[in-house]
Amino acid sequence: MSPAGTPSEPEIEPYDAPFAPYVSRDGTRLTTIYATSWTYAPDRPGSGTGPRRPSDLLKLGRLASYYDAHADQLPRVLLRERLDPATVTARRWSASAQADPEAVVLWYLTAPSGQILLALTIDVQASLIDCIPLLEDLHYAEVTCGDKGLEQFAAARIGATVPGLLQERHQLVFRASPTAQDVPSPDTVQRVIYRADLPARPDHDSICQPAELNRRPTTTGALGPYVSLLTGHQDYVENTAFLSAVQAVASAARLREIRVEADSYTRRFRTRPDGGARPHERRTLLEHITDATGHLELELSYSVETPADLATLIPSLRPTAYHTALYEAMGVTEHATAVSQSLTRLGNATTAELTSVQSAEQRSADRRRVRTVVAVTFVTTVTATLGLLFAFFGVNSSEVDVHRSMFDLAYAPVYALIASVLVLGFALYATLQAVDRAALRRNRAPAPTWHGTHRLLSDELRSPVPDNTPNPSLAPAPSPSPPPARQSAER
Structure with a gap:
């Protein structure tokens, strides 16, 4: 194949083609992906409707089978409609008297998390620099479809009652570059990515250029946080980049929502009532925060962290290189790590607070148990004493005289016996308590903190622990005292 390029990929690719041809379209294709607050509710099973696989509408070449095999983990198409360019x-584009769009396509897609995203594709006969005003209009959704704005038009199409475009969005700029002279210059690249037709100093930007997308002399791949520029690539590379941008925008929107929810639960944890609230109320609040934190961590993993890895699903260098670089350029990977750490710390703090509440509830239960035992013991002691006394006076024997009062001194031995039983009971309790305290004192041998740590490591690692007890035989010998100074005999 010559560097001049060939026509775009045919509708039915021959199986004996060595590789997909490079695009040779005239003009520039602009695609803007918008995140929305709308959520897709799957239809009931057996209804025969639902999202379509991307390979049904996009040319993915030999990668179509991989995208179909993992369709439930990748974006799918809900609806695609062609709009009248007129x-x-x-x-800004209309005010600058530029040419009318040649083709306009509106996509409705859904991410694996259920989010609905919009993608507006416009083909125009204009250079990259001339497309900057249109890029600015598309970024801020200042586009009118008929007599409605883009947001209202899309909401009416899917039956939403309120507009729902979110702040997360990304733009793709595709163009053919048959020869090396058609490759845009670095200055043109920065003007397109920053959507500003202004000069800039080199080496002072945040543009990412993956090596795999710039390997050929006629291909270019440059990514910024909000705009990606790809020139001279094949159809399947552009289409996989489109799907990656859809997934990245969905992840960025979900990441922001998770962070907002995490911050709200963190504020609830910080403003929780500690002093005047009962342990049950504190436990209920902490359990609610713990449950919400678990759901947010799972959603972060499913909707943000897992979609960032495409190489596990699609074995192709350029699509995976663009996917990884896009997540890094948009800051999704870095921000996801920060949110994950925030959720982990919130979970640790909630767990520690739950442990404190459990300890307080345990102390309360112990005090309640002690009160119950004291009350029951008192009642049992009184009733048992009266039972012994009344049992003695109720027997039919000669020792019980019906003509004497129960308080007569003749019954003093009986009262003394009952009192002795009570005293022996208290003495037995005091003796057992003293034995327990002595055992605790024996087991609580005084030892420094480091001694317990080294003893634990010795038991786990089977390493010897030196005994710090001084050995008299190893004590250093006392140094001899210096001899007394000789006194001079001479005066």
Whole structure:
């Protein structure tokens, strides 16, 4: 294949083609992906409707089988409709008297998390620099479809009652570059990615250029946080980049929502009532925060961290290189790590607070148990004493005289016996308590903190622990005292 390029990939690719041809379209293709607050509710099983696989509508080449095998983990298409280019206007683009769009396609897609995303694709006959005003209009959704804005138009199409475009969005700029002279210059690249037709100093930007996308002399791949520029690539590379941008925008939107929810639960934890609240109320609040934290961590893993890895699903260098670089350029990977650490710390703090509440509830239960035991013991002691006394006076024997009062001194031995039983009971309790205290004192041998740590390591690692008891035989010998100074005999 010559560097001049060939026509775009045919509708039915021949199986004996060595590789997919490079695109040779005239003009520039602009695609803007918008995150929305709308959620897709799957239809009932057996209804025969539902999202379609991307390979049904996009040319993915030999990667179509991999995208189909993992369709439940990748974006899918809900609806695609072609709009009349004459009815689509943009504020800055129309005011600059530029050419009308040649083709306009509106995509409705859903991410694995259920989020609905919009993608507006516009083909125009204009250079990259001339497309900057249109890029600015598309980024801020200042586009009119007929007599409605883009947001209202899309909401009416899917039956939503309120508009729902979110702040997360990304733009893709595709263009053919048949020869090396058609490759955009670094200055043109920075002007397109920053959507500003202004000069800039080199080496002072945040543009990422993956090596795999810039390997050929006629290909370019440059990524920024909000705009990606790809020129001279094949159809399947552009389409996989489109799907990666959809997934990245969905992850960025879900990451922001998770962070907002995490911050709200952190504020609830910080403003929790400690002093005047009962342990049951504190436990209920902490259990609610713990349950919400677990759900947020799972959603962070499923909707943000897992979609960032495409190489596990798709074995292709350029699509996976773009996917990874896009997540890094948009800051999704870095921000996901920070949110994950915040959720982990919130979970640790909640667990520690739950342990404190459990300790307080345990102390309360112990005090309640002590009160119950004291009350029951008192009642049992009184009733048992009266039972012994009344049992003695109720027997039919000669020692019980019906003509004497129960308080007569003749019954003093009986009262003394009952009192002796009570005293022996208390003495037995005091003796057992003293034995327990002595055992605790024996087991609580005084030892420094480091001694217990080294003893634990010795038991686990089977390493010897030196005994710090001084050995008299190893004591250093006392140093001899210096001899007395000789006194001079001479005066």
